[in-house]
Amino acid sequence: MITIKKNNILEVLVILALVFIFGSQQADAKIYGISGLTFNLRAMKGNIIADDGKSIFMWGFANAAGVRTRFQYPGPTLIVNQGQSVTVNLTNTLPVPVSIVFPGQTNVNAAGGVPGLLTREAPPGGSVSYTFMASEPGTYIYYSGTRPELQVEMGMLGALIVRPTAVTTPAGFAGCAYNHVDSCYHREYLYLLSDLDHTIHDLVLLNKIADVDNSTAYPVYWFINGRSGLDSVAKNFAPYLPYQPYSALARMHPSEKVLVRLIGGVRDLHPQHMHGNQHYVIARDGRILKGPAGEDLSEGLNTTTVSPGQTTDALFTWTGENIGWDVYGTALHTCNGIPVNDPSPGSPGFDPVTKEYCPDHGKPFPVALPDQNDLTYGIFYSGSPYMGSPGALPPGEGGLNPTAGLFFMWHSHNEKELTTNNIFPGGMMTWASVEHPSVILPAE
Amino acid sequence: MKFNKLMPNVRTTRNSPITERSAIMSKAGFTIPFLLISVFVFGVFSSEAAVSVQCPYTIIDDEGNTTNPNVICKHITGGDGFATMADGRVIYTFGFSDVTNQLPLDQVLVTAELDARLSAPVIKVKEGQEFYLTLTTLPMSMRPDLFDPHTVHWHGFPNAATVFDGEPMASIAINPNASLTYYYQVPGPGTYMYHCHVEATEHMQMGMLGNLYVTPLQDGQLLNGFTQFAYSDGDGSTGYTKDYPIQITSIDPKFHDANLNVQPLPFAAMEDTYPLINGRGYPETINPSNTLGASPENNFKPSQNLPSLIEAKEGDVILLRISSLATVRFYTLISPSLPMKVVGKDAMLLRGTTGHNLYYETNSVTIGGGQSADVIIDTSVIGDITTPQRFFLYTSNLNELSNDQEDFGGMMTEIVVSPL
Numbered sequence: 038m039i040t041i042k043k044n045n046i047l048e049v050l051v052i053l054a055l056v057f058i059f060g061s062q063q064a065d066a067k068i069y070g071i072s073g074l075t076f077n078l079r080a081m082k083g084n085i086i087a088d089d090g091k092s093i094f095m096w097g098f099a100n101a102a103g104v105r106t107r108f109q110y111p112g113p114t115l116i117v118n119q120g121q122s123v124t125v126n127l128t129n130t131l132p133v134p135v136s137i138v139f140p141g142q143t144n145v146n147a148a149g150g151v152p153g154l155l156t157r158e159a160p161p162g163g164s165v166s167y168t169f170m171a172s173e174p175g176t177y178i179y180y181s182g183t184r185p186e187l188q189v190e191m192g193m194l195g196a197l198i199v200r201p202t203a204v205t206t207p208a209g210f211a212g213c214a215y216n217h218v219d220s221c222y223h224r225e226y227l228y229l230l231s232d233l234d235h236t237i238h239d240l241v242l243l244n245k246i247a248d249v250d251n252s253t254a255y256p257v258y259w260f261i262n263g264r265s266g267l268d269s270v271a272k273n274f275a276p277y278l279p280y281q282p283y284s285a286l287a288r289m290h291p292s293e294k295v296l297v298r299l300i301g302g303v304r305d306l307h308p309q310h311m312h313g314n315q316h317y318v319i320a321r322d323g324r325i326l327k328g329p330a331g332e333d334l335s336e337g338l339n340t341t342t343v344s345p346g347q348t349t350d351a352l353f354t355w356t357g358e359n360i361g362w363d364v365y366g367t368a369l370h371t372c373n374g375i376p377v378n379d380p381s382p383g384s385p386g387f388d389p390v391t392k393e394y395c396p397d398h399g400k401p402f403p404v405a406l407p408d409q410n411d412l413t414y415g416i417f418y419s420g421s422p423y424m425g426s427p428g429a430l431p432p433g434e435g436g437l438n439p440t441a442g443l444f445f446m447w448h449s450h451n452e453k454e455l456t457t458n459n460i461f462p463g464g465m466m467t468w469a470s471v472e473h474p475s476v477i478l479p480a481e
Numbered sequence: 482m483k484f485n486k487l488m489p490n491v492r493t494t495r496n497s498p499i500t501e502r503s504a505i506m507s508k509a510g511f512t513i514p515f516l517l518i519s520v521f522v523f524g525v526f527s528s529e530a531a532v533s534v535q536c537p538y539t540i541i542d543d544e545g546n547t548t549n550p551n552v553i554c555k556h557i558t559g560g561d562g563f564a565t566m567a568d569g570r571v572i573y574t575f576g577f578s579d580v581t582n583q584l585p586l587d588q589v590l591v592t593a594e595l596d597a598r599l600s601a602p603v604i605k606v607k608e609g610q611e612f613y614l615t616l617t618t619l620p621m622s623m624r625p626d627l628f629d630p631h632t633v634h635w636h637g638f639p640n641a642a643t644v645f646d647g648e649p650m651a652s653i654a655i656n657p658n659a660s661l662t663y664y665y666q667v668p669g670p671g672t673y674m675y676h677c678h679v680e681a682t683e684h685m686q687m688g689m690l691g692n693l694y695v696t697p698l699q700d701g702q703l704l705n706g707f708t709q710f711a712y713s714d715g716d717g718s719t720g721y722t723k724d725y726p727i728q729i730t731s732i733d734p735k736f737h738d739a740n741l742n743v744q745p746l747p748f749a750a751m752e753d754t755y756p757l758i759n760g761r762g763y764p765e766t767i768n769p770s771n772t773l774g775a776s777p778e779n780n781f782k783p784s785q786n787l788p789s790l791i792e793a794k795e796g797d798v799i800l801l802r803i804s805s806l807a808t809v810r811f812y813t814l815i816s817p818s819l820p821m822k823v824v825g826k827d828a829m830l831l832r833g834t835t836g837h838n839l840y841y842e843t844n845s846v847t848i849g850g851g852q853s854a855d856v857i858i859d860t861s862v863i864g865d866i867t868t869p870q871r872f873f874l875y876t877s878n879l880n881e882l883s884n885d886q887e888d889f890g891g892m893m894t895e896i897v898v899s900p901l
Contacts, residue, residue: 307849339827339828406653445643453682453748
């Protein structure tokens, strides 16, 4: 009996911890990184935790500018402005030479260090310095140019974002991806995809680099922003993921334009599928998809191929248009000023404040849902189909969606990659939540 | 966790993976109160489960058409079954079966037993219709230890509501011997697809995959010489004479055998060696019979009833609705002799917002899981013929032209053009 009581307390503590983690706005609606003109990065070793609990030995780039330099995977997201001359100083604490290449940047020059194949390198214990012109806005990748087949696998990669300078962000928007108003957004999220063969990491940890055989590389771990499985939705800088700081949970309000910066890391292609709506690919490899006369060449897709070394920018918006019933629920609310229980509640267009699709305002839920004993509930189900209105759930069910957002899985559609070393669920999956307008999301 | 050992293969969303991996939860003392709650929640004592179909109008045929032409009601089941590969190997599968308009309802649990279809029944609906899709989950006949629920995910549905999106971790899934009715206001035309999303890696590898497409409101108008179109293009530029769904999937026989033999499932080692079109490998892809797949294992139910043979008369314009629900890799399909014009991708017309048609001609389309392409082949390019001409549509990933160890087969079908 005493044993059971003790574990009841532990259960409660775990549930409280989960509420603490996911409760108040913990997943921030932005991209975290380091800004500036000069960056000091350190190549160092570290460890990450996959969602099956395995600790994986890694190499990576860390931000050496702070009081304490902490390993991270992926490397720090560098954020610069178009037209700036950027300097990246790299010091190396690894037992092998390292370097950085900056695909897509102009006038990339290296100084110091020792000669290497793709670029100059920092020898073990040494350093090297790179400068480049961030001439074009967009989403880019940086990674080690030294034995990249090993070092990128080991974790030496990160994102580089160049902000446009020749476009005025329209009122209400948070920013623009390119020098064109069609690329402006309310929120932006980073999605750096990677695959990992842990046996290579184990060999490196055991000082057996010579035994690494990339021709037989076989990933069984997959990550978004360095996190696998449900760890992807933990908040930015979650304390229990100290070396994997970047969240992949995307939160938004209806009708907001969300910029998704997709980056293919390591070696495999992934068909990235976003539930909830189609998205528009507006740029690839840092170039907006427009013709010479401004023709719109963006691609409407629901599953985008993300190739290794390639970046893809996509805009996603959820409006709830044409669902056919009132997804804002049965509790009193208005659309275009008309209350939901009005005899004629529908009206054309969208509500200017809540963005509700008014032709469906007041329309009843079209079917009877089965008895709860006949249903299996998802952890992100709020208990009701309505956005912003949680419903009753059996004990132990749900709980990770207290604001009753609509959660849509964003994941690799090579379902084998939705596993973590033979366990489902895991791997390359995350979610986006569309939150009721009353839910406060952090400003960009 | 001790509870999981009672149900070896259940990886349902009832147990939050976060709590599963917590060291705290691994203590046995947690098991007893959890078991009590779970028994109550999982409905062991429940008598609520029942097959039920919700449709606001009377269903008038097996397609699900109702007394209201704007409303269509279909009923499908999710369960297990068997299919036969082109090399003769019998494979255990999970799949959907169409039981629209079958009565009495409870009889569906018997008639659909072991009737899983590879590929799943084609769902064809019209832009603007109201679509009620009832999914009834069957118990697994070959795995009485499993009680997996199922869902239907309409892949590509725009502005979806999570409750009808079928992704079980964000919504609900329907348990065995019960029914859930999905409601869709059918969106814009194009080639979509549908599949079960419960334990997606397992259920999709096991075969719960199907073609789904929407025909446009423009159908019936005469435009550019056609009355059928892939999209409401306004200019008839996506008009066609005949259309064919072409769905790419693939099977890892070791995974399916492990599932049949109550073994741990080899997710990490998943490697598909039976590349398929519409659930069959060549030469069965061109077998015009729609009653293949019957074997003693599935009580002689024809589980593979979708041929991929493309037949046209000279001058016909063919629309191929190509999609992939493969779970491991990308595939490239080539039509080396007949050029393909890609007019749509992922159920969206290839036209920019500034009105430019972005169609392009090609001999190949590369498709990963979840992607689709609408491809038009104008057979008049071969000119006048006096005898039937045979052309091939196949994967240029040439090693996938095989049925496991059988050297030639796999992802290939034929386009046969006959003289007028």
